[in-house]
Amino acid sequence: MTAQWEAKNKNCLITGAASGLGAAYAEALLKEGAKKVAVVDIDENTGQNFVAKLNETYKNAAIFVKCDVSKESEIENCFKTVVKEFGRVDVLINNAGIMSDLETTWRLATDINYQGLVSFTLKAVKHMRKDEGGAGGVIVNISSTAGLSKVNTFPIYCGSKAAVRYFTQSLAMPPFFEDTGIRVMALCPGATATKLVENLDKKVVDMKNSKMMEELFGNVHIQSVESTVAVMHKMLKDGNNGSIWLSNKDQPPYELTSHIDKFFTDVEELVSP
Ligand SMILES: NC(=O)C1=CN([C@@H]2O[C@H](COP(=O)(O)OP(=O)(O)OC[C@H]3O[C@@H](n4cnc5c(N)ncnc54)[C@H](O)[C@@H]3O)[C@@H](O)[C@H]2O)C=CC1
Numbered sequence: 001m002t003a004q005w006e007a008k009n010k011n012c013l014i015t016g017a018a019s020g021l022g023a024a025y026a027e028a029l030l031k032e033g034a035k036k037v038a039v040v041d042i043d044e045n046t047g048q049n050f051v052a053k054l055n056e057t058y059k060n061a062a063i064f065v066k067c068d069v070s071k072e073s074e075i076e077n078c079f080k081t082v083v084k085e086f087g088r089v090d091v092l093i094n095n096a097g098i099m100s101d102l103e104t105t106w107r108l109a110t111d112i113n114y115q116g117l118v119s120f121t122l123k124a125v126k127h128m129r130k131d132e133g134g135a136g137g138v139i140v141n142i143s144s145t146a147g148l149s150k151v152n153t154f155p156i157y158c159g160s161k162a163a164v165r166y167f168t169q170s171l172a173m174p175p176f177f178e179d180t181g182i183r184v185m186a187l188c189p190g191a192t193a194t195k196l197v198e199n200l201d202k203k204v205v206d207m208k209n210s211k212m213m214e215e216l217f218g219n220v221h222i223q224s225v226e227s228t229v230a231v232m233h234k235m236l237k238d239g240n241n242g243s244i245w246l247s248n249k250d251q252p253p254y255e256l257t258s259h260i261d262k263f264f265t266d267v268e269e270l271v272s273p
């Protein structure tokens with residue numbers, strides 16, 4: 001673990017940060033003393049307005065970079081732009097994600113939720129790694145409780161979020177941190193009050209019946225954005241490389257790593273070569 005990590009003077013890149021949870025992480029990091037934040041998003045209008053608002057309080061600390069994280073060429077340009085502007089990236093939060101399990105959109109959703117995240121991670125590792133002249137850093141990949149559960153109404157979203165968690169834990173295996181000086185971790189929020197949990201009937205599989213929607217989602221605890229920001233704060237400060245964190249039902253930060261490691265231990269004998 002990196003002792004006494006603090007946001008002060010750090011340069012941060014957050015994808016999907018024009019609104020929702022990404023915007024809340026951006027604002028929290030600046031409040032905690034981050035030097036620069038790159039708000040990366042496909043939504044230029046919302047992103048530029050948000051950055052202008054941030055810069056009223058945190059003078060010239062925020063920049064907006066338009067990027068569709070499903071497009072490799074845009075990711076490449078975006079990462080280069082941020083490195084050129086900031087000189088160095090210390091924190092990457094791979095937050096951009098959508099729930100869209102429809103026949104016509106599932107491929108795009110998977111590209112955004114998983115492939116885009118992998119691409120940004122690989123670029124950040126190359127840039128940050130200490131054994132190749134970088135300064136180390138932190139990467140937080142946004143998974144979900146959907147990546148820990150089976151839900152037949154949004155199986156594609158679940159699959160993409162489980163992939164994020166597996167990718168993160170596999171990448172983090174020793175000697176990753178010893179070689180690179182980078183902590184890579186995953187955050188699994190439960191349902192949280194953003195646009196993502198609105199109009200669910202247009203995002204899930206075979207759920208046109210509004211009564212079923214009501215039965216399925218009617219009693220779900222939708223937590224506050226602030227609860228998830230608190231977990232992000234805790235893991236950036238204290239999280240070990242490879243750790244997995246839960247933010248659910250407005251509960252305090254909870255580390256899931258040992259539970260998931262137990263699963264791996266249980267099946268290890270069966271799957272080892
Ligand atoms: N809200 C929730 O209940 C939960 C959200 N999450 C995850 O947290 C992350 C953020 O979600 P929310 O803030 O809730 O969603 P949101 O829908 O409120 O915000 C998503 C942001 O990502 C941007 N975005 C969408 N497609 C993009 C693309 N192709 N390239 C770049 N930016 C793009 C949007 O413009 C928007 O600013 C997502 O990865 C989501 O899966 C995880 C668990 C629960």
Ligand SMILES: CCCCCC(=O)/C=C/C=C\C/C=C\C/C=C\CCCC(=O)O
Nearest residue numbers: 144145146149151152189190191197220
């Ligand atoms: C357990 C999945 C929670 C997923 C959180 C997330 O990333 C986005 C959620 C968006 C909307 C749905 C909110 C809650 C759905 C929760 C449970 C459905 C359970 C269905 C079942 O069959 O058990």
